[in-house]
Amino acid sequence: MSAREFDIYDVVGIGFGPSNLSLAVALDEFRVNGMGNVFSNIFFERRSSFAWHPSMLLPSATMQISFLKDLVTFRNPTSSFSFVAYLHESGRLPRFVNNQDFFPTREEFHQYLEWAQARVAHRVAYGSEARSLRLPAGVGPERADRLCLQVADAASGTSRMVEARNVVISTGLVPTMPTGVERGERVWHSSEFLERFRRTSPARIRRVAVVGAGQSAAEITRFLYDELPHAEVSAIIPSYGYCVADDTPFANEVFDPEAIDDYYYATERTREALWRYHSNTNYSVVDDSVIRDLYRRSYEDDLRDVGRLRFLRLTRVAGVRSVGAQTRVSLRAGIDGDLRDLDVDVLVCATGYAAMEPTGLLGDLDQYCLRDEAGRYRIERDYRIVTAPEMQCGIYLQGGTEHTHGLSSSLLSNIAVRSGEIIDSIVARSAERTAPCAVLAEA
Ligand SMILES: Cc1cc2nc3c(=O)[nH]c(=O)nc-3n(C[C@H](O)[C@H](O)[C@H](O)COP(=O)(O)OP(=O)(O)OC[C@H]3O[C@@H](n4cnc5c(N)ncnc54)[C@H](O)[C@@H]3O)c2cc1C
Known part of the structure; x- marks a missing residue:
């Protein structure tokens, strides 16, 4: 698919691995469920087609997480994008169950991800590398309700600009x-x-x-x-x-959705202790x-x-x-x-x-992104980078939040719930912006 020059999207995803695939699916379900606005969205992926760590798809290598921690199930157990739905469609569900194994091969999980991406691929621009973000010309950070993203197209060798009210960066580990x-x-x-x-x-x-x-x-x-x-x-x-x-049950709870709050609201000392105690899970x-x-x-x-x-x-x-x-x-x-x-x-x-590093992509915008004493980005609970002055547009991270959201930041364990939380945040912020107008209209 291709994006016209200077299109403005509600959500632009940078990188299209499992994290942003999960977000694309969540956006799809948000629309299908008729929950208010339809958010226009597009995803840019530098690879020419979908792939999940393709150079490590070794025969018989298995997943490190249960198949139930797929793109959707923890957010929406009735989703048609679940691993179980994929097995059903592939005609392998009974045999998968007979296998009595929570951990499919990476090869099979990859096929599942490809199956899911094929259903949302019309919203993905493959062969498109996001280069840098900046403010629109003549707009100061305090009034910025959108950002410009430069995207290079591998096939044509040209680059184009798109505008986004929210960007979700998910470019993966380094x-x-x-x-x-x-x-x-x-x-x-x-x-x-x-x-x-x-x-x-x-x-x-x-x-x-x-x-x-x-x-x-x-x-x-x-x-x-x-x-x-x-x-x-x-x-x-x-x-x-x-x-x-260590994938025993108590240790595994550190990857539960509830554990994100425990980590996020903990003191720095407690967070460090959590890492020390549980890094042997991964x-x-x-x-x-x-x-x-x-x-x-x-x-x-x-x-x-x-x-x-x-x-x-x-x-x-x-x-x-x-x-x-x-x-x-x-x-x-x-x-x-x-x-x-x-x-x-x-x-x-x-x-x-190393953890995902968005600094290069943020370009000049980095000066408005606040950091903690250790030089790490400050991140809201909803995965948005804290900026000063507070911008109306949102820069969200899927990955690179180990210091604020804990051990699951770069893993698959929480992607379904995290995607839902990001959409909830975008919806809430969008409603906040339009609320005064709605009240005026009613009056
Ligand atoms: C071999 C291996 C096996 C793993 N197995 C598991 C597992 O079993 N369970 C688990 O929980 N975690 C596992 N992980 C951790 C891994 O981080 C996650 O599985 C998953 O890849 C995270 O998805 P993501 O979308 O955040 O990042 P990625 O999968 O890394 O996807 C990022 C995407 O962004 C694209 N990209 C990067 N920069 C740009 C740019 N500037 N413009 C456009 N596109 C860009 C990349 O091409 C890539 O496709 C594994 C990691 C590895 C290396």
């Missing part, structure tokens, strides 16, 4: 590499793993190392070991061994089943005296350089922190992500 290590032909980040792997001849990879101790690192290590039976696979892990992800941890899979493979290796799968524990990457066709990884290893080298054909850095 991949991080070990300090001083650059990506390259033979040094990959996990976020590009499958794409790179498919472009490389498997026969060329005889020695490969994976850095990291989280879910992606463990999944990639398992995948490489299975896919490359001739190769030596080294897992470089900073801890003594992989730590298990960060640098691995599903029990993947840990056991890896251990079993390594045990069988031992049994056959193969030694193909190696775990370099208490080890960190100190540097990387090219030596001929090899990549030489300098490691600070073991209890003594001795330096040693490891030569590999490919190094995969599954070293995680």
Whole structure:
């Protein structure tokens, strides 16, 4: 789809991953349910088509959350966009239930997301990268009831401006590499793993190392070991061994919609404590089943005296350089922190992500966005950035709110409810703006 120049939308979504897909669905249901205004909306996505972490769609990798934490169910259990509705339409509902598993494969969840996006795709401009936001010409921040967004179109190489009364930024996590290590032909980040792997001849990879101790690192290590039976696979892990992800019931409550209030209204000290206690639900941890899979493979290796799968524990990457066709990884290893080298054909850095960072997109507007003492954006409970002076238009974030809204900010757990809350906020603010006119009209 395409947007005409200088269209004004009530809601413009930047990025079209699961978070803004959930918002698009919620807007659709808001309209279908005939609840007042119809909000004009459009979403810009820089990819040429929908994809959810496509380079990590490894065979048999499963979801880290229940299928019931889909795009809609926690907001609207009767929605026709639910995972169950998708299964029903695909004819797999009885077999899915027979499987007795709350955690579908990522591949199946991806198919669900594609199915959902196809129903709202007429409101998405793919191949469109949002570049920067600014105030309309001649409008000061105190009177700003809309913002201008510059969008670059990949197909035509041109850019255009759209105007928005509300923008919802959801551009996703930012991949991080070990300090001083650059990506390259033979040094990959996990976020590009499958794409790179498919472009490389498997026969060329005889020695490969994976850095990291989280879910992606463990999944990639398992995948490489299975896919490359001739190769030596080294897992470089900073801890003594992989730590298990806590998904037991009490710990899981930290992702419940109610937990957002507990976090948001807590003192800074309590928030820090919540992170400390519960980061093992998601960060640098691995599903029990993947840990056991890896251990079993390594045990069988031992049994056959193969030694193909190696775990370099208490080890960190100190540097990387090219030596001929090899990549030489300098490691600070073991209890003594001795330096040693490891030569590999490919190094995969599954070293995680930083939180979503909207500063670049905000451009000149950033000066009106208030920050706390630690330099982080101040965010209202309704996910709107606090601005001074208070603008009439809204800048909402889906992601990048870990410091205010807690652990689920970058996850799928709460996207259904969060989307609903953002729409409620847009509706309420829009009603506030029009209320005096309505009263006058009645009088
Ligand atoms: C491998 C992997 C597996 C995961 N599995 C789970 C899981 O099982 N459960 C869970 O809760 N969480 C999981 N996560 C966390 C993940 O953050 C969420 O699953 C989800 O991707 C969040 O959705 P999002 O829409 O906020 O961000 P994203 O999915 O990252 O989508 C952001 C989109 O914005 C687009 N974009 C970026 N910049 C621009 C721009 N300037 N203009 C236009 N478009 C732009 C990107 O192309 C992208 O499509 C996983 C993360 C990874 C990396």
